[in-house]
Amino acid sequence: MTNNHDGGASGPPSDGGPVLTGISVAVVAVSTAGSKHAEHTAGSARTRPPWVAMEDYAALIRENTPMRALCLPVTTGDPHVLAERILGLPTGVSAVFVVGLGHRESASVAREVTERGGPVVLTELDVLTAAVAAATITTLRRRSVPPRAGRVVVTGASWAPLLAPVLIASGVGDLSSWYERDAEAFPLRRLMEHNDVLVDLAGCAPEGAAPGRTVAVPADGFVYGALVLPGLLAALCGHGVRTLTVEVVAACVRALALITPADQVLPSAGDRLLVSAVARHVSRALGHPVPYRDQW
Template sequence: MDCVAGTDDEHQPDGLAGGVEPRIPGIAAAVVTVGHAASGRAGARPHQSPWAAMESYTSLIRRHTPLRALRLPMTTGDPAAVAARIGALAPRVAVAFVTGLNAEDSSRIKGEVAARGGPLVLTELDTATAALAATTISTLRRRGIAPRSGRVVVTRPEAAPLLGATLVRCGIGQVTNWRTGDAQAFPLRRLMEGHDALIDLAGAAADTDAPGRTVRPPADPHELGRLVLPGLIGALCGHDASGVSAEVLAAAARALALTTPPGQVLPGPDDGLVPRAIAREVGRVLAPPADRSRHP
């Protein structure tokens, strides 16, 4: 996988849904936005349109990395069609950042694009997973609990399949999965009597179940994605990564937690230290073993 650096924006027509992407030399990353998801499959964006989020992500890549970025809006949510379009971007595009997908479609598209020999696929769900893990670390620390001693409950874990493994890679001592079918035997409020933090992906927790220690994903995933994307995509491309693993996401989460000011659960969106910190931590994970030994 080749990553081509560039410093100038491309003043060319952007890729159109269902059309042919422009032949722009030097493109290394693509922001692929599935607008179909805004109608409900992967959750609505009440604060901005999916196209506004696409523009924001593209701007972040251009501002914080040496990569050139292609915007590719798609109005179909069919995973096979999305995978085919992304696969066709190779070899010029090294990494495709895909937004507007639920967990099931994200996994399917990653697999199909890899089978086609297409670009590495990084999804908005991946960036949200790293940010949720970082928020959990900060939530524990605010309560004086070291991550290794932390006991965390995750509701509806299938909504973020890599979250549990990412938390473990972050050093969280215990991760317990909970689904709505467990409510009768294990009510959340009672379960939280023996746990330290709750990540409520199901939206099932009452305010009284774990007050002050409940982590909820925002209605707009862009709020989390914008923190993680620049540093993560730069590191993935710079180290010729072949996939996005829980270990990679944990590195991004640790960097976020380390750059979070006291009293907050995440850094501010304009903190320029964050992309560099994430790129550095993820780079250490992706570096060859010989390089890791020189940079413990």
């Protein structure tokens, strides 16, 4: 095994792991008449329309894994209809990645598909959650604050319900939620005098509230999502995994944080260790053979 600066997470595995060639992933983009120009990524207007993001994620999967990526654009956000479309996909589809759907609707779709024996359903919000959590860990590290001692404030936490449990699973010791309705009683600037990192999901933090220690979601979610998705899919597919757990997302966080250079918040999209590191950490969390090699 090669020892790299990711804690040995990207060296070739001791066994071949499952063969991913021939496995398919469906990328589903939801863009309704009312959402094409009103999609939101946390507190910012979405800059990459869902159908464009679908094509870009599909290309990302093809370029970074041996899996086939199928595109499925839909014009309804109805969870039951979406679940039916997913359940009607070819049997070779091992995972479905959904773009352009809110967290409540996404949870409904995933629940119905799982209950009916369909493929694992992932969303763009899931991979964004992993990247934001990793950026939080690296921001603490850059301030020489161990995660267990870290105090993190999250604005608009309801936008990403998985973030809090993932941060806790990643070792963050103190987590607080803040909403704009709290501004009068607990001004954000004053609150940040006693906390280490601000995760501004709502995009409502006043300028200078936490300079140099604010983590935000980019308006173009693809920028963060692309760091996580290929490695995550490489680890999940081919094992019959049906649900995405907090532990799996936390494994993505560990991988990203470990390979992030000291002068960056997250690794670069072109980092040669990226996909294999995420795949290895997720596989370890699942107790599965590692599927990813530096050369397929």
